[in-house]
Amino acid sequence: MLTVCDLSVSYGRFQALRSVSLQAAPGSILGLIGPNGSGKSTFLNVIAGVQAVASGEVRLDGTLVPLGLPERVAAHGIGRSFQTPRLAHRLTVFQNIMIGARPQAGERLRSLFLQPATVRRREADIQDEARSVLRRLDLSHKANDYAGMLSGGQQKLLSLGMLLMGHPRVLLLDEPAAGVNPVLIERQINLLKELRAEGRIILLVEHNMEMVCGVCDRVVVLDSGAVIAEGDPDAIRRDERVMRSYLGEPA
Amino acid sequence: MIDFAVFSITIIAVWSVLAISLHLQFGLTGLVNFGQVLPFAVGAYGTAFAAAHGLPAWAGAGIGVTLAPLLGLLVILPASRLAQDYWALVTLGAGEIFRLTMLNVPVIAGGDEGTSVYRFQNADLAMVLALTLLLVTLLFARRVGASPLGRMLRVLREDEVLAATLGRNPFRLQRMVTAASWVMAAAAGVLYAHVTGYISPSSFTVLETFVIWTAVVLGGPSTITGVLLGTVIVQLTSVSTRFVAQWSGLPSDLVANLRLGAYGLVLILVFLYRPQGLIPERKLRYDADRL
Amino acid sequence: MLQILINTLIYSGEIGIIAVGVALSYSVLRFANFAHIQFAVVGAYLAFTLNQFLHCPLVLAVILAAVLTGGIAVTVDALVFSRLRDVTPEGKMIVSWGVALLLRSTMGAIFGSSSRVFGLEPASLQIGDAFFTSLDVVVVVVAILAMILLHFLLYSTRLGTALRALASNADLAATRGIPARRMVSLMWFICGAYAAIGGSLFALESQLAPNMDLIILLPVFASVTLGGLSNVFGAALGALGLSLAQNLLIGVDFGSWFSANSWSVPTQFRDFIAVGAMVIILLLRPYLARRRRAV
Structure with missing residues (x-):
């Protein structure tokens, strides 16, 4: 079980995350959606230890995960992929x-x-x-x-493969479908389902609602750094407030 | 003529060790060490210090080879977690400070006037020792370069954050590379001192660092064959300066300046037209279909 | 104490004029240009040649040298740096050393390795118990005027707006129709000209030799680092701070604190302060950056 408790981050006066809490169980895919700048990537960065400034805590199966030290976070079995894949070119x-x-x-x-x-x-x-x-x-x-x-x-697939080699218990995926052709998105969706069946915890930041609704068990909506809604994908889709913040207009 | 060949091979071997040391730092790991002359100078000055204070030569070698990696770890301390711009500035500054210390503190090893040290009487012996040192460093660098460690160092060169998110500690690896390659360079310095028999601060200016860089960049920083080829080319032009001056009738001062200018031109042209150097890194192929 | 302040102003003037150019080119092109040091040496030699061999009045010689060195900087950019777009910052730094070696050896080949002096005989002046020369006054005044002019260029002209736009986001600046090529050339001209003025002042105050580059290398880059690498006036302030620290350490009689003997740090050790300051700033940098973000 991945438990995130009261995570807050600010840059100067700008609050990137406002006491975000959530939980994700093994063998589940948790979707993280929200408009650009809502704090999704910051959230992943903090859990992955890439970003140092934070208050709050992250626990994996009850064990405290050190924040701000990516190399130690990885040793806890948490792996992160990046929106622009980081590879050794x-x-x-x-x-x-x-x-x-x-x-x-x-x-x-x-x-x-x-x-x-x-x-x-x-x-x-x-x-x-x-x-x-x-x-x-x-x-x-x-x-x-x-x-x-x-x-x-292909680079996105490759960075996912790189993560799998480390046998992570938690996968933090940052927009794996952005700019990817439908065939490869389909392949990723199948892969994510397999990984879920293996009992891993997956946090998926994604704009592609088809992918989100296709694989996620639960969806958390972030806006201006705070959680504004949480529920199963269909409920989120029907939530008028979410659609307004997300699309800038009533659904 | 044979004497000259033996001397040239000795000198080329010494500078090849420096080049391999820079290959490990820059070619594999991406560390921009603009103070590569520092560990070389530390090795040479360990020897000079021993000579000036009546200690045996092995003690001097010991001082140089032990002090260099320690100094290296100290030097890179402020630069770790910073971009390579800062790394370059810190190493450059450290190299110059060491030279200025040797220049201004005559107690250590004679200051500006330098110190005479024991000089190998037998040139062949010097050559054999230099080639042995070269062989050892070469085997070490080859083993590292072709290993999983070499692979991870290349990842560091491409993207430190990637290495960190994969659970590696980039700074541990950088420290390891620095310590190992500075030991090599210091050993080269010890040998150099005993080959020339005389050590003074003017042999260790920042310009010497860029003689090493020219060789490494010209040959191809990421391959051992490359840096060796580059060193052979650069050092042949260096040891033949005297002959070129005699043969052309130009003052040797002018010829030395033209040589330095040529090195500068080489650095520029290689980056403009062949950034990977004469011998580029080879692709390591794996059979992906085997079951 | 007054003497220390005066010496601080003189030295920081010489170093500061050179340092601002490094910061300016770094802010726009994102690499540390080590050839900049040689621009200063080349400028000083040009001023010397114009003054001693071609009998230009000194002021005119320095101005002409600045223009010519600016031209050299623009040429270097056109031939080398502008063609290295796809090279990493590390690569550009290494190439800048290539340019430096080339310029240095050219100067060495033409002028030889012996040192030369302008042979000025400035008048001695005195305020209280502090001594200085009319040349010192000129150095400080020129440095202040140069900084005011640079501030005007960067903050009150189209050039400055364009350069600052390029510095903060080159792609965006290009889409806004800023003629990047021409602006970058102008920037190089300023860098070269300022380096030449600084180098000339430095040579006037001491002497001219090909190894002047090694003497100014550390203080210049330490000043730029103190100012944060890409901050032009930070570099000038860095030069001031560094110069103050150096002159304090050299000028204060530490011996008298502990004993009757007078002892102060020998002047040769001023570069230790340069590197020391650089190292301290770099060690504090991650901490400072975090503080700034957290405010």
Whole structure:
């Protein structure tokens, strides 16, 4: 269970988040919607530890998640993808997938030189897993292309694959469907459903309402940094207040 | 002629170690070290300090090689968590400060006048030692570059935040790279001191840093073959300056200036026309279809 | 104490005029231009040549040198920097060192490595127990006028508006029809000209040698860093603060605090203060940035 309690963030006088609280259970997809600038990305950044300034707390299965330290947050099994995918552009797709695996014995100087056999074994395992993740994403044919050469949609799939290599319990996805063609959106939707069936917690920030309604179990609506509505997708769709804030006009 | 060849190979080997050290820092990890001459100078001055104070040569080597990585960690402290602009400024400043200290505090190693240190009497021995050091650094750098560690360092070069969100501590990795590559450069400095037999601050100006940068950028910062090729080209022009001056009848001062100008031109032209250097990074291919 | 303040003004004037150019180009193009230091050296040598060999009056020589160095800066941009759009800031910094090496070796090849002096004999002046020369007065007045002119250029002309628009958002500025190319050229002209004036003043006060670049490198970049890299007048204030710190440390007799012997920090150590100040600011920077955001 992911529990977020009273999260607040401000830049100067501007309040980006006003004591936001929410909960998400394992095996569920929680949609996060709201107009631009409503604090969705800030919210993901804070949970992922990329953004430091915050009051409030985040707990995963009761354990306090340290805020402001992305490398420690990742160790708690929380992974974040970015709206503009962050990839190592001058490494291949296959290498990008592999860097998601953690821990890697071969990243320590000591084991690199003193335990070459361990390093080799771990590396072989990582390669096997990378192959299966690539197949799952249907990106095997791109394995040896530079990540920077992929289309926007493929890059989003790749960054999702990179996250999966770290076996996250919580996935924070920032607009995975934005600027992606319908075929790849369909593939992502199927993937998200599979991940939910595996018992992971997924927080999905997305503008594409079809995707949100298609996969989310529950939807939280943010406006000006505060939660203004929460419920199942259909109820949210019928909520007049939400539609007004979101679309700027009565539904 | 053979003497000259032996000397040239020794010098090229010493500077190759410096280039490999910069390859690890910049080519793999993306760290813009504009003070690369600092660890080199620390190694040389460890030796000079020992010579000036009557300590044995091994003690000098020990001082240089231990002090350099410690100093490195200290230098990068203010730059960690900051952009590479600041990294460049801090390392540049640190290198200059070290030189100014050696210049203005004669107690350490003779100040402006410099210090004589033990010079290898046997040029062949010097060459063998230099080549051995080169081989060790080369094997180390190759092992790191081709390993999962090298892969993660390249991720750091592309995007530090990505490395952090994947659960790595970018600063731990940066510290590790700095310590390791500064040890190499310091060892090169120790050897350089014993090869030339004389150490003074004027050999360690910021301009020397850019002789290393020219070699690395020209050859291709991200490959070991590249930085070695670049060093061979740059150092051949450097050691042959004397001959060019004799042969052309131009004053050696002028020839030295023209050489420096040529290095500047190389830096500019490489970035304009071949930013990846003479030998670009090779793509590492994996078989994705194997079951 | 008065002497310390006067020395502070003189030194910060020389360094400040050079430093504002680094900050100006950084604010618009987002890279630290190390070739800027060489613009100052080139400018000083040009002023020297015009004055000593071509017998221009000194004032005219410095003005002409500023114009010529501005031209050199514009040319460097046209030939090099403007063609590096897609290169990372790190790459641009490295290239700027390439330009620096090229300019430095050109000066060295033409003028040799020996140092030269203008051979001025300024009148000595005295206020209370503080001594200075008529040249010092000129340096400070020129520095103040240069800052006022720069402020006018950046805040009261179309050029300034355009440059500030480019600095804050280059893409947006382009869509608003700001002629970026021409504005950037103008900016380089200002950078080059200011560097030349600063370099000339520095050479007038001391001497002219190819290694002048190493002498001004650290104080200039420390001032710019103190001012926050992209803040033009921050760089000028940085120069002032740095100069004050240096002159205080060098001018104060620390020995008399502890014993009867007088002892102060030798002048050669002023660069330690430059780097020290830079390091302190960088160490505090994440903290300062957080404070500013949290206010």
